[in-house]
Amino acid sequence: MSQGLEVRVGETLGMAQRGGSVQSHVRLGEDVYGPLIPDGRSDVVLSLEPAEALRVSRYVGKRTTIITNTSPYLPISVLLKETTYPKIEQITSILHRLGGRVYSIDAMELAKKAGSSRSLNIVVLGAYMSLGEPVLTPDAIKEAMASSLPGRYLGQNIRALKLGMDKMKELIS
Amino acid sequence: MIGEEGAVSLLMGNEAIARGAIEADARLVIGYPGTPSSEVIQTLAPLAKGLGMRAEWAVNEKVAFDTAAGAALAGSRCLVTMKSAGLNVASDSVISIAYGDVNGGLVIYVADDPAAHAGMEEQDSRFFTKVSLLPMIDVSDPQDARDAVVDAFDLSEQFKIPILIRSTSRVAHMRGTVTLGPVRRIRRSAGFVRDIRRFTRASPVWCMEQHARLNEKIESMRSVLEGSRLNELHIPEDHIRVGVVASGVSWNYLREIVTRHDLTGLVTLRIGTVNPLPENLIRALIDEVDRVLVLEELEPYIELHLRAMIGDLGKPVSVYGKHDGTLPRVGEYNDNLVERALGKLLETRLVEESPELEEMRAEASRLAPRRPLPFCPGCPHRATYTAMRQALMELGYGEGDAIITGDIGCTILGMHPPFNMCWTEVSMGASIALACGLRYAGIEKPIIAAIGDSTFFHAGIPPTVNTAWYDTDIVIAVLDNRVTAMTGHQPSPGSGYTATGEETEPIKIEEILEASGIKMVRVVDPYDLKRTKEAFIEALQEKGPSAVVLRRVCSLVARRRGMIGKPSAVDPEKCTGCQLCIRTLSCPAMGLTTDGKMVIDPTTCMGCGVCAQICPFDAVIPGGAEND
Numbered sequence: 152m153s154q155g156l157e158v159r160v161g162e163t164l165g166m167a168q169r170g171g172s173v174q175s176h177v178r179l180g181e182d183v184y185g186p187l188i189p190d191g192r193s194d195v196v197l198s199l200e201p202a203e204a205l206r207v208s209r210y211v212g213k214r215t216t217i218i219t220n221t222s223p224y225l226p227i228s229v230l231l232k233e234t235t236y237p238k239i240e241q242i243t244s245i246l247h248r249l250g251g252r253v254y255s256i257d258a259m260e261l262a263k264k265a266g267s268s269r270s271l272n273i274v275v276l277g278a279y280m281s282l283g284e285p286v287l288t289p290d291a292i293k294e295a296m297a298s299s300l301p302g303r304y305l306g307q308n309i310r311a312l313k314l315g316m317d318k319m320k321e322l323i324s
Numbered sequence: 325m326i327g328e329e330g331a332v333s334l335l336m337g338n339e340a341i342a343r344g345a346i347e348a349d350a351r352l353v354i355g356y357p358g359t360p361s362s363e364v365i366q367t368l369a370p371l372a373k374g375l376g377m378r379a380e381w382a383v384n385e386k387v388a389f390d391t392a393a394g395a396a397l398a399g400s401r402c403l404v405t406m407k408s409a410g411l412n413v414a415s416d417s418v419i420s421i422a423y424g425d426v427n428g429g430l431v432i433y434v435a436d437d438p439a440a441h442a443g444m445e446e447q448d449s450r451f452f453t454k455v456s457l458l459p460m461i462d463v464s465d466p467q468d469a470r471d472a473v474v475d476a477f478d479l480s481e482q483f484k485i486p487i488l489i490r491s492t493s494r495v496a497h498m499r500g501t502v503t504l505g506p507v508r509r510i511r512r513s514a515g516f517v518r519d520i521r522r523f524t525r526a527s528p529v530w531c532m533e534q535h536a537r538l539n540e541k542i543e544s545m546r547s548v549l550e551g552s553r554l555n556e557l558h559i560p561e562d563h564i565r566v567g568v569v570a571s572g573v574s575w576n577y578l579r580e581i582v583t584r585h586d587l588t589g590l591v592t593l594r595i596g597t598v599n600p601l602p603e604n605l606i607r608a609l610i611d612e613v614d615r616v617l618v619l620e621e622l623e624p625y626i627e628l629h630l631r632a633m634i635g636d637l638g639k640p641v642s643v644y645g646k647h648d649g650t651l652p653r654v655g656e657y658n659d660n661l662v663e664r665a666l667g668k669l670l671e672t673r674l675v676e677e678s679p680e681l682e683e684m685r686a687e688a689s690r691l692a693p694r695r696p697l698p699f700c701p702g703c704p705h706r707a708t709y710t711a712m713r714q715a716l717m718e719l720g721y722g723e724g725d726a727i728i729t730g731d732i733g734c735t736i737l738g739m740h741p742p743f744n745m746c747w748t749e750v751s752m753g754a755s756i757a758l759a760c761g762l763r764y765a766g767i768e769k770p771i772i773a774a775i776g777d778s779t780f781f782h783a784g785i786p787p788t789v790n791t792a793w794y795d796t797d798i799v800i801a802v803l804d805n806r807v808t809a810m811t812g813h814q815p816s817p818g819s820g821y822t823a824t825g826e827e828t829e830p831i832k833i834e835e836i837l838e839a840s841g842i843k844m845v846r847v848v849d850p851y852d853l854k855r856t857k858e859a860f861i862e863a864l865q866e867k868g869p870s871a872v873v874l875r876r877v878c879s880l881v882a883r884r885r886g887m888i889g890k891p892s893a894v895d896p897e898k899c900t901g902c903q904l905c906i907r908t909l910s911c912p913a914m915g916l917t918t919d920g921k922m923v924i925d926p927t928t929c930m931g932c933g934v935c936a937q938i939c940p941f942d943a944v945i946p947g948g949a950e951n952d
Contacts, residue, residue: 158334160499163441172695182583184465184576186498189659191681208688226695227910228741230903237691245688249681268927 161186172206179286191215195282196251197275199258200224201242213250218278218319219243220271222259254278254322261314266307273308277315281323289316325367329506337496338363340466341405341433341489344473346375348429349510351400354380354388356782357811358407359442360496361435365405366812369823381814381823384752384782385410386417389432393421393486396430397523398514401477405433408447409751413783418486419456423534424522425484428512429477433489435496438621438656442493446654448622449490453599457538459545460488460599461554464575466500468554468596474505475552482548483541490598492621494573494656546600554596557605559612564589566669567613569606571595571626574619577662585674587666601629610634610641617669618645621657644669696740701913702879702888702930705735705803707850708774709743710908710934712801714853715860716770726770727762731755731784733776733810734878735803742910746774753783759798760791770864772799778808778816780833785840791869792841799863800842800871802833803850805878813881837871844870851876853937879930889931893948894922898941905935905944924949 162175176188191212198204198219211217221239228234243253258274265274273296280289289312296308325343327333335343341364345353353368355361365379372379382388385406392402406414411434418432434449453460459479461472469491476487525531549555568590570578575594582590593609595602609616610633618627624646634641644650650665651657660675667674699706716726723744730736730746731754739746748758755773762771775784780802791798808814815821820830837845844866846859856874863870882888891913901920905911913929914922924935926949936944 158499158501160334161494162497162499171697182580184579185659186494186573186576187658189580189663202692205688205692209685225915226693227698227906227912227914228696229693230906230914230916231742231910233741234693236693241691245684245691249684249688 156180157183159183159186172203174207176210191250195279197279199272199275201239201255202237204246205237205242208246208249211246211249211251215249215251216282217246217251217253218275218282219253219255220258220275221255222257254282254319256315256318256322258315261318262311265311265314267304270308270311273311274315274318277312278319279315280312281316281319325371327504329504331504332501333504334499335466335470335502336363336499337463337466337469337491338435339367340469340502341403341473341491342367343502343504344470345403346371346377347470347505347507348474348477349401349508350377350403350431350477351428352378352380352392352395352402353405354378354382354392354402355405355433356382356385356388356410356413357808357814358385358410358435359811360437360491360493361405361407361410361433362811362814363496364403364433365823366814369825372824379823381808381816383817385414389414389417389421392430393417393426396426396428396486398427398516399512400428400514401481401510402428403431403433403473406435407442407444408434408436408449409444410434411449411452412447413752415452415456418458420525421486422456422458423525423531423538426480426486427484427516429480430486431473431476431480431489432486433473433491436490436492436622438492438494446622448625449488450598450625451623452488457542458486458488458599459542459549459597460490461552461596462490462572462598463495463554463596464572464594465495465498466502469495470502470505471553472596479545479548483545485538485541485545492572492656498573542600546603549597549600550602550604552597552602554594555602555605556592556594557608558592559608560589560591562589563591563612565591565612565614567591567593567609567616568619568666568669569593569595569609569616569626569630570619571598572621574621574657574662577657577659578619578666580659581663581666581674587670595626598625601626603633606630606633607637610637610639613641615642615644615669617650617665618643619651619657619662619665620645623653697737698740698910698912699734699737700879701911701928702882702932703734704805704850704874704876704879704932705738706909706911707853707876707932707934708801708803708856708874709738709745710938711850711853711856712745712772712860713743714857715864718857718861719770719864721770726772727759727767728772728774729755729758729762731773731775731779733779733808734805735774735776735779738774742907751783752779753787756784756787756791756798756800760787760794760796763796763798770799771797772801774801774803776809777802777804777806777818777833781817781831785836788837788840788842788871795868797868799860799866800837800869801860802837802871802873804833804873804875805881806830806875807878807881809878809880813878834871834873837873842869842871844868845873846871847873847875849876850874851932851934853934879932883930889933890947891926891929891931891949892924892933892936892944892946893926893950894924895943895945895948896921898943900941900943902940904940905938908938909935911935
């Protein structure tokens with residue numbers, strides 16, 4: 152916005168805490184109007200749960216980089232053996248065939264290392280920070296966290312951001 | 325939200341509606357929660373006091389509208405918010421108020437839901453203009469939303485008529501940049517002059533006078549609305565005699581695709597005022613084109629008008645839209661659909677067709693496991709349906725032997741496995757009279773109407789009175805979690821506080837049930853499975869109407885208030901891996917270890933202790949989680 156770009160964010164609200172699926176489409180650019188990313192035209196997919204990356208496969212194409220957490224959040228139907236959960240290799244393979252570059256990290260493990268599994272999202276965001284030219288800087292994210300999070304949660308999230316950044320640097324090199 | 329004139333802010337469509345209400349100095353903003361409209365009042369409630377505004381959740385949309393209409397008669401500017409189904413509830417009064425004059429601006433914001441994201445009908449509320457005759461503005465992005473509210477208040481006062489603003493889920497929940505306008509101060513002292521010729525419809529003569537006056541108002545508004553900033557006709561000098569008319573979110577898709585493929589020769593008309601339609605602009609477009617595509621979600625509203633106008637003008641213009649099957653009437657549009665439709669219009673291929681790609685995408689969606697919405701961890705409704713089933717089983721009724729009519733809100737999630745309880749979902753409050761109708765028809769099974777607290781206050785009281793009046797043998801189960809949970813935990817009359825946080829005396833559902841004439845009323849805490857089961861057994865055995873109030877605050881609200889128990893834990897020595905708990909409760913906090921034993925995730929468990937009451941081996945230790 153400060154660079155005069157149009158910003159559009161489209162999202163499904165409120166279903167995550169009920170175990171539902173949630174997508175947010177963040178779009179920046181000069182001629183950006185629609186709330187959703189057009190098919191196959193996403194630049195980056197940040198997937199907090201491996202099978203959820205499949206649900207956004209419509210938006211994956213040759214320009215897409217996908218960063219996905221590898222630890223699954225199993226629906227009850229899987230526990231009850233009513234449905235099956237795909238193997239991680241199946242997930243990455245199909246995303247790869249759709250044209251995307253896939254980076255898999257165990258963000259759950261890193262989040263726990265940072266202090267809480269709840270910082271999983273920040274680990275994945277951190278991983279994105281070490282990739283090419285992210286649209287945000289780590290400092291901007293730290294600033295946003297400092298202004299929106301209660302103080303007691305700030306430390307673990309800053310650690311999570313760093314762990315994610317380090318992990319991606321390791322994957323790339 | 326609070327920003328200087330000229331500042332650019334990133335706002336959600338509904339927040340932009342709220343901003344518009346601040347700029348227009350609305351005195352009263354009132355509604356009933358309903359996805360995707362709820363964020364307007366949620367945004368304004370914490371700011372209301374500082375703005376000298378009254379922000380309020382009403383008991384239902386009709387009450388909200390009537391209250392606003394009253395305030396508008398006395399000269400206040402009022403905004404009423406609701407989802408599409410809410411407009412149906414309010415419609416009785418909206419149609420009546422349309423006949424009279426309003427003194428303060430009265431704006432109705434209604435949000436439709438193409439693709440049924442919130443799980444309701446794909447109602448196209450634009451057609452309400454045909455019933456009510458009222459003007460309507462259809463917005464396509466957050467900037468429009470802000471502009472429309474500011475303009476609508478002025479128009480409403482100028483023509484003394486309520487104005488409808490309509491959006492859809494994608495617009496209501498889209499974030500985009502909004503240039504803020506000035507915050508005006510419009511203060512008037514309240515006044516209302518008796519004039520029954522305008523404010524009652526009790527005489528046929530007056531009624532027809534008012535009807536004629538309403539028609540005149542709409543006609544006199546036509547040219548003003550035609551010039552709205554939300555209508556844009558673009559006729560390029562060297563155009564190719566092909567046009568596109570777009571409205572709502574589709575306008576965004578069109579703009580992007582035009583840029584992507586450099587389609588500079590298209591004649592385009594964006595329509596923001598859907599009643600009355602900008603007929604001069606439409607006529608100007610028809611004059612320039614041989615082919616035209618109409619982009620509008622849901623029903624062919626603009627398309628029908630356009631076809632009629634083309635017919636009147638006797639021009640051979642081909643129309644691409646819903647009638648010829650270019651675009652669907654069901655679901656929402658997206659970039660891809662619009663791009664294909666434009667390709668058909670231009671007889672060129674804009675989208676590379678690739679069956680392999682589509683097959684891969686289909687394979688990916690097949691691989692993704694479905695995530696049907698379960699009850700949240702600690703949800704009292706999970707316990708209610710579990711106890712309800714136990715009661716039915718104890719009375720000898722198996723699966724399918726009792727009918728449970730469901731209602732709107734979280735309570736309907738009892739339709740999903742493993743409960744498989746609710747049979748129907750119709751509209752707010754419908755569960756109770758529907759249950760009576762089933763009984764009237766001769767169904768002899770036990771019949772239970774399962775309804776939430778907010779839903780009960782909204783539309784459950786009249787059918788309760790009717791049930792008592794005709795002494796109908798049904799059980800009314802009011803799942804009282806103290807809030808309107810599904811839409812984001814807005815307060816209801818039983819919550820004990822208002823939208824703006826003032827404390828109130830909670831209105832007791834059991835007292836309403838008793839006063840309505842239901843003689844057997846039990847109030848229980850569903851976390852206590854045994855007592856809840858016993859209450860259901862008593863109610864089911866009662867000849868005639870009975871009611872059980874299941875009272876326990878929503879677990880998400882409890883967590884926010886720090887009122888939840890310590891997470892439970894499983895003793896792996898005692899757990900036999902029978903999985904009875906998972907099969908009975910399906911709580912998202914439950915998982916399985918590699919050796920098939922139940923494990924509780926301490927970060928999601930709310931410590932409700934219900935699974936401990938299910939386990940036959942006492943393997944669950946309530947509050948047994950170790951400290952981090």
